Amino acid sequence: MAELTYREAVARGIAQELERDERVVFLGEDVAKAGGVFKATVGLYEQFGPKRVRDTPISEQAILGAAMGAAMTGLRPIAEIMFSDFLAVCFDYIANEFPKSRYMSNGQLQCPLVVRTGNGAGSRFGAQHSQSVENWAMMIPGLKVVAPSSPVDVIGLLAAAVRDPDPVVFFEHKSLYGTKGEVPDGEIVDRLGTAKVVRAGSNATILALALMVPRALEAAEKLKAEHGIDAEVIDVRSLVPLDTQTILSSVAKTGRLFTVEENPRLCGWGAEIASIVADEAFYDLDGPVVRITTPHIPLPAADNLEDIVLPTPERIAERVRRAMA
Amino acid sequence: MAELTYREAVARGIAQELERDERVVFLGEDVAKAGGVFKATVGLYEQFGPKRVRDTPISEQAILGAAMGAAMTGLRPIAEIMFSDFLAVCFDYIANEFPKSRYMSNGQLQCPLVVRTGNGAGSRFGAQHSQSVENWAMMIPGLKVVAPSSPVDVIGLLAAAVRDPDPVVFFEHKSLYGTKGEVPDGEIVDRLGTAKVVRAGSNATILALALMVPRALEAAEKLKAEHGIDAEVIDVRSLVPLDTQTILSSVAKTGRLFTVEENPRLCGWGAEIASIVADEAFYDLDGPVVRITTPHIPLPAADNLEDIVLPTPERIAERVRRAMA
Amino acid sequence: MNVRQKPGAAARVNDDIASETRLDLYRRQVEIRDFEKRAYDLFLQNLVKGTSHLSLGQEAIAAGFAVAMKEGDKSFCTYRGHAHTLARGVDMEAVLGELMQRDNGLMRGKGGSMHLTSVDHGVMGSYAIIGAHLPIACGAAWRAQYLGDDDVSVCFFGDGTTNIGAFHEALNFAAVWKLPVVFCCENNLYMEYTPIGEVTAVENPAADRASAYGLESIIVDGNDADAVYRAAEAAFAKARAGEGPSLIECKTYRHSGHSRADPGKYRPEGELEKWLERDPVKVYRARLSEFGFSEKEIAAIERESKAKVDAATEACKGAPPPPDEILATDVYADGGWAWRN
Amino acid sequence: MNVRQKPGAAARVNDDIASETRLDLYRRQVEIRDFEKRAYDLFLQNLVKGTSHLSLGQEAIAAGFAVAMKEGDKSFCTYRGHAHTLARGVDMEAVLGELMQRDNGLMRGKGGSMHLTSVDHGVMGSYAIIGAHLPIACGAAWRAQYLGDDDVSVCFFGDGTTNIGAFHEALNFAAVWKLPVVFCCENNLYMEYTPIGEVTAVENPAADRASAYGLESIIVDGNDADAVYRAAEAAFAKARAGEGPSLIECKTYRHSGHSRADPGKYRPEGELEKWLERDPVKVYRARLSEFGFSEKEIAAIERESKAKVDAATEACKGAPPPPDEILATDVYADGGWAWRN
């Protein structure tokens, strides 16, 4: 057991996989000699050398295209796209190439790769470096989509993603890089498609992802302490495959659903899950499904403004309380 | 009054705006001399000349970037992205540049432009030329998003889009280009943000967009004739701004909501609207909100397979009937 | 160093090509030609569905490259990929079946004519979004370099493709990483319906940009299979020697429209006729005669080709459409499409 | 024709620059220098928030271009845009306020340091996604061409940016359309922490690619404001004459880290020191002396600059944060953010 930061967990997760399998290679901008702009890949270049850990030009299309070509011919690449906002400059690979090649070739082609990317707000970087864009990936058939909230999940889910035979987009939250957590020694491998009940409760179900998980937990404690509302908090972890069973069973138990999303409101993962629940668990619901999201606006840079737009524990608690009143 | 095809309506709509305002310019690949690959812009080059109707290289980023630069300095560009699937190669402009520049500059910059693009399936073109991707635009704060289903709406909504001071993504449906409709003479200008009740009904509300509108109407006729279910059909037309009033009033009346989407299932506009209704009209609903969509898979090329994946009038009617049983 | 072979000069510098190679080059060109003509006929009969992009007039490039390739080399094609797929030896019936969207199709109708793929033959897919496959070809070449394999990735694309961003990123990336990849630009003078010169800042869209990636400028007569073959051979040798990528611009012309029923009206009068005089199949037939191959040998190839196309046509006409149940298979590696539990 | 000015040679060819212009060039460099040093201090005090990308060492480029520009010309900058914004005459307090995310900021804190914009001064935005603004600058130039206006768009970017697709698309597009746009590549030898040579196929990332767009190869000593000014003037004259775009590569070096608290440890020993000897502010101060400007004149400029920076600092320290209610304004042109009725 050791206490690691989320940042250190990224490096450890990649190292674990590089060590395990010669076919695993890692590429991205400033990821090798410099150890990454978020310092999340420090030491990998030194440990595994320039053949397996490679710096690239500022060419996101080349990065993802090269990862795909290598993946379809036998390697297991991990590609870094520094900020998830930059998925927009290489979106053809995300939307049209990775996820369709297996299907279009009737199963001949494979695309076992992982795109790691720094997602989310909180650093006062403004509208082009702070977005939460999990839905950009979730809406594309053929991808898998993961977003861990703790160091141990980073390692376990990254390992699962690297070993998965399908393309996985792996969202790391920039504002979690500095957070810490206990991590067992030895190899850690988790399973994609599994949500985690991080707080059991009976009155309401709160779904959250990444940075919103600790906030939802804090909200749940407040709700309990101040209003006697006992909320179950579920860390969704994996948007595709989606663990609808865990979600639907929780709603069957609590009768109320709240989703807490950092991404802007329209067409987020919350909308998808709310729709599933509103259809399949209609008769379990004791009240409306409520989505708590960042408003549908670009993100402001200023710290005081940025702090207001993202769902806070206070806002989450208040919204749940009001709905349950 | 004249009968026009949807294709001819596109050309007439662009011509109307080019004629009205010198600041309107039109650019894209093969749009000028060749009249567009869908022949939707035939005659514009001849009528307005090479200064206003311009062919470009295969450089979608340059097309959208140039449109943006021209728009922010005073022109009113219409840019064509041939197939909406190709929005992925210029997605940075859609996701990060157009919609954020006004906000980030605190209102100093403007981006009054229209991106027209051929959307949707039905031509047996396979997974990279058949997608419905309205949600790629709808999920981005700062854009407006329109998808007409008839020739008269093409002209009126295109005019509204060109005159709108914000960036608009305008989805034309490839399988509608050949369809016909009555179009009044003279200038036609419609309003963004307005849905249209295309069939009044009292038992259920069916929302549809673009190619799904005629199919939903056909389903409604079947439902009435075969099962006595009187469905109201709403052509959503504009995803942003979204006419939630029309939708919520209809649901208040009918108590049931069905959305019919061509896009793949996850995080589509149906999910967004279903979530809004499941929250705000919870107590109006007499049963689950049901989404009828293309399954969450890449699109097959073969005609018989493509015909199965898109919602058909039969599938829509059957799904509604089953839910209402 | 520039390697430039003026049209017509090639026969002289290619005197030492082996006879089997010559017959092979001719056979592949003829088969592609016959196939493409048949595909066009079937399109007019509404039996080839969706879209279809023929390589009529560009056969020498597909043949020249394919003959120079060895097993294990990888081809990355575009929507205009029938020729390259056939040239690598993929079964004609399977290719035609895909165009006709039948169950016997190469991908059982799931991909369609723009996405022909036969991993067994090294045809690692055909890509329909302009430029996308150039970086992908880099990736396959990276794998070879990484594992110390000596296979080469070859990426075919058109003149119009040189103006998209992915072209630039791929060329720079390949050069910096010294990847064993060969980029082949088939300059058929048009980007769809627009003359390439109207939308490109340089005269030779690929060759004039080679220096931007530290590469030599190579222009080849794309209607001369020998010239193409030689250029490909040289580029492959360079790649296998660990000396990095090449960019080859083949000058050619498509005899038919861009796709489907495009009548090609945008062409100046006489242009097609001029190029038809340099029809690669005709040129190569004359070459064979010149090099002493008998009319009988040549005619046998042509006869066999026609028979193959006829047989494929019959087989495909009789083939059923794909069954409904393959609709949702192979979205994910587990064979299915489940995105939830 | 190549226009190459070796470091040091510039003084000789620029003998005829007017005295006011010289003082102007110096003043802008000094102001940028003082501003950037202050920004760094404030960053260390946690008063400049988020990120910040300084142009210490690159001031001659901003000054040289800005002095050559006329009112109405448009600047398109990157995240490393403080210098270019100030050089166009934008109020120092407003720029610093934006870095400090105060209500007096140029965009009231909504944009942040990477997106400085002042339409009134022709600063049409600063863009933080590499490459995006090159096509956008083409669009502004297209408007000028279309309306027959004679303003020029200038687009600044770094060496690393030459490897992204949008660079290629923009350059070709500008050349084909003959747009009045000037592309200025500030080659400071690094793409963030990676030496540009390790990721680029040519030695001069911009200049060696000019020919791929039919443009001349132009390399300028970016630490010599006179040389930059002259090169900019020539490019602007060309653009205004309707002769199309230019691509200018300025060789320079940033004295500080890439952003925020980057200590720049990846630099080989002695590299910074070598470049500090050719510090553009120092070089230009010596130039002024050489050309007979008095120590008093020079010192006055420096004194005024320091006073300006101090005043701006005080004003910003006292300024409030932006009020909550501007959070959701100006998403749409109606001033609000409503996406539904």
Ligand SMILES: Cc1ncc(C[n+]2csc(CCOP(=O)(O)OP(=O)(O)O)c2C)c(N)n1
């Ligand atoms: C990104 C993208 N933009 C546009 C298209 C539409 N398109 C298909 S083929 C083509 C022309 C390509 O020209 P070229 O590269 O010369 O190849 P050719 O068709 O002549 O073989 C275009 C514009 C596309 N498929 N992808």
Ligand SMILES: Cc1ncc(C[n+]2csc(CCOP(=O)(O)OP(=O)(O)O)c2C)c(N)n1
């Ligand atoms: C598309 C994209 N990729 C990566 C980045 C991250 N990034 C920011 S600055 C930078 C380096 C840019 O180098 P250069 O163009 O030389 O400009 P400089 O910072 O040296 O002025 C990178 C990679 C980005 N902002 N956008």
Ligand SMILES: [Mg+2]
């Ligand atoms: Mg071509």
Ligand SMILES: [Mg+2]
């Ligand atoms: Mg740099």
